[in-house]
Amino acid sequence: MVTSKPLSTDAVKSELDRVLGSLSGRSLYRGNVFRITGLPGDASPRQVRRGREERLNPYFEPPAGADAAPLPPSADPDELHHAFEGLRDPLLRLTHELLWLRPDADAGDPHNVAVRTHCAAMEAEEAGDHFETMWTDALRAWAAVLDAEATWTWAKARVRAIDDPRLTLAAVRALRERLPEHLLGVSLALAASAAADRRTAAAERHMRVLNESPFGKDLVRKAARNAVHGPETRIKTACETAKEASDSQGLKAARTLLLETAEPIRVVEALMGFDDPLNRACREEVAKTANRCAVGYFNQRRKGTGIARVLQVARKVAVAKATIELIDENLAVVESEPLIREVQPLLDRGRIDAAAARLRAWHRLTTDPDREAALKKILDDPRRLASKPYNSNPGCIFFIGAHQYGNRDERSEPGSSVQTHIATLYLTFLWIPLVPLSAHLVGHDPATWERVFGGRVPLSEAARIYRVVALVGLPALLTAMIAGALPGVYVGAVAASIATVCLVLRREYLRSWAKKREEAA
Numbered sequence: 001m002v003t004s005k006p007l008s009t010d011a012v013k014s015e016l017d018r019v020l021g022s023l024s025g026r027s028l029y030r031g032n033v034f035r036i037t038g039l040p041g042d043a044s045p046r047q048v049r050r051g052r053e054e055r056l057n058p059y060f061e062p063p064a065g066a067d068a069a070p071l072p073p074s075a076d077p078d079e080l081h082h083a084f085e086g087l088r089d090p091l092l093r094l095t096h097e098l099l100w101l102r103p104d105a106d107a108g109d110p111h112n113v114a115v116r117t118h119c120a121a122m123e124a125e126e127a128g129d130h131f132e133t134m135w136t137d138a139l140r141a142w143a144a145v146l147d148a149e150a151t152w153t154w155a156k157a158r159v160r161a162i163d164d165p166r167l168t169l170a171a172v173r174a175l176r177e178r179l180p181e182h183l184l185g186v187s188l189a190l191a192a193s194a195a196a197d198r199r200t201a202a203a204e205r206h207m208r209v210l211n212e213s214p215f216g217k218d219l220v221r222k223a224a225r226n227a228v229h230g231p232e233t234r235i236k237t238a239c240e241t242a243k244e245a246s247d248s249q250g251l252k253a254a255r256t257l258l259l260e261t262a263e264p265i266r267v268v269e270a271l272m273g274f275d276d277p278l279n280r281a282c283r284e285e286v287a288k289t290a291n292r293c294a295v296g297y298f299n300q301r302r303k304g305t306g307i308a309r310v311l312q313v314a315r316k317v318a319v320a321k322a323t324i325e326l327i328d329e330n331l332a333v334v335e336s337e338p339l340i341r342e343v344q345p346l347l348d349r350g351r352i353d354a355a356a357a358r359l360r361a362w363h364r365l366t367t368d369p370d371r372e373a374a375l376k377k378i379l380d381d382p383r384r385l386a387s388k389p390y391n392s393n394p395g396c397i398f399f400i401g402a403h404q405y406g407n408r409d410e411r412s413e414p415g416s417s418v419q420t421h422i423a424t425l426y427l428t429f430l431w432i433p434l435v436p437l438s439a440h441l442v443g444h445d446p447a448t449w450e451r452v453f454g455g456r457v458p459l460s461e462a463a464r465i466y467r468v469v470a471l472v473g474l475p476a477l478l479t480a481m482i483a484g485a486l487p488g489v490y491v492g493a494v495a496a497s498i499a500t501v502c503l504v505l506r507r508e509y510l511r512s513w514a515k516k517r518e519e520a521a
Contacts, residue, residue, distance in 0.1 A: 012168075012170045013174050015091050016091065016095070019095045020178065023095070029071055029100075033093070037083050037087075038051070038055065038073030041096075041100050069101060070115065071119060094158060094159065094175070097158060098151075098155060098175060101115055101116075102154070110145050118142060122186065125190060130202065130205065135187065136209055136213070139184075140214055143180070146183075147214075155172045155175065156169060184210060184220060184223040185223055188224055188227040190202075190206050191203045191207050195266045200270070221272075225272070228268045231263075234264045235265065236285070241253075241256075242254065242257040242290070242293050247297055248297070250292075250295075251293070251297040251306055251310065254297070258286070258290055258313050265279075283319050287314045287317040288318075291314050291327050294307050294311055294314070295334075298334055308374070311327055311330060311331045315327045340378065342362075343358050343385075350387050352387055353458055353459055355458075362514040362517055362518065363376060365515060367518075368518075382457040383409070383422075385457060386455035387455035388455050389453055403428045403433070404423040406423045407422075409422045419446065421441075424437075424439050424463050425438045425440060435470045436463040436466055436467045441453075441455055441456075468503070472496050475492070475495050476489070476495060
């Protein structure tokens with residue numbers, strides 16, 4: 001303070017912000033000028049001058065009883081110099097007096113008990129010891145002290161004793177309003193630090209003690225909201241920076257965004273709670289921005305390398321169902337499109353089963369976990385390889401022909417009332433399914449009861465096995481019926497041998513194709 005005139009209420013609050021700013025977190029007691037100087041809180045100007053001369057003397061030895069304080073005085077000349085200079089500020093002095101031992105009270109006084117207990121809890125935390133009961137006792141003691149009218153009567157008396165025109169009773173009112181939240185800020189700072197360091201249990205412990213303290217959940221929430229202002233600003237700034245990136249830099253921007261916001265998101269969630277609107281808003285903003293950047297990069301480059309991992313992280317950040325579904329859709333496209341592109345010529349010609357066979361071979365061969373997972377998703381959902389819709393049920397003539405059987409993977413088509421399922425088209429005789437030919441999407445519209453034909457999809461594994469068995473067994477069965485059992489066995493053996501050779505050659509061809517794609521990926 002450079003003026004000797006009384007400060008206005010707003011000016012007092014502004015100055016108090018400055019004073020309390022130097023007493024935040026672990027500096028609450030270590031930065032107290034009375035702890036540093038070793039002077040009593042009610043030291044007169046003469047005692048301050050004498051104490052300054054003595055303590056700045058390199059041969060000074062603390063008097064007996066100096067170790068009664070919860071922390072020893074400082075021996076650092078610079079720290080002592082700044083502390084004695086600070087005592088010239090009446091508001092700083094009054095604030096530090098309120099947060100240190102009262103010399104006019106004994107050790108059992110509630111004020112002194114609160115200071116000692118709280119200081120001991122902080123020092124234990126600094127040493128790595130976590131005593132939840134100590135924190136509970138400290139907050140309970142401080143809540144009682146700050147709620148007691150005697151505390152503020154004493155503070156007013158100290159204002160009169162200090163007798164400085166710059167210090168008025170407005171300072172007492174401001175301190176009474178601010179100190180409860182400031183003391184809560186100490187535990188909130190420790191919880192934030194623990195959350196930033198991924199020490200979830202420690203952060204939860206501090207928040208649990210705070211919420212159960214006599215200060216009340218409303219004040220704790222208000223203090224927590226103020227404490228996360230910094231992390232919230234970091235999140236907003238990171239999102240704005242990512243949005244300014246071009247599509248060509250989208251992947252890098254998304255990665256940087258997720259990296260820079262991981263810590264502040266943990267802090268906001270630890271202090272505010274997962275379901276808090278602010279936490280959800282921050283997570284949603286990060287997830288949507290990362291998704292937008294990654295998709296912009298993919299749409300320009302049409303390459304999925306690294307994008308899938310970014311979207312997977314963004315999905316974990318997202319909380320809204322709509323955002324998660326959007327990221328899932330984009331993730332499915334990003335993961336599958338580069339892989340499907342490898343078999344697109346076959347799909348364009350309607351060779352759906354050949355395309356699926358190549359992807360299955362690639363899935364067996366790949367050693368990349370992300371690619372393996374992406375291929376599995378494609379193969380697990382036969383609709384991902386569906387061709388364009390067409391009428392896929394030619395029917396039968398004179399009991400011989402093709403007919404669709406089966407009803408698997410039934411579901412509703414998005415955005416419509418049409419119910420579809422996958423049916424297998426069989427070569428039939430007397431409507432008996434003999435050899436599976438292909439699989440197709442079919443269904444009906446409940447509103448009009450019209451039959452709906454979809455595209456062709458890959459055959460199921462059971463149908464593929466049955467087809468091989470049928471192609472081997474039918475010739476043998478027909479031969480046995482016409483020429484006898486022995487020729488039937490012979491034909492069956494020849495058919496099985498031919499089928500085995502064809503399957504081995506086909507498998508080697510598919511393996512060779514998959515190996516080339518794996519090496520090029």
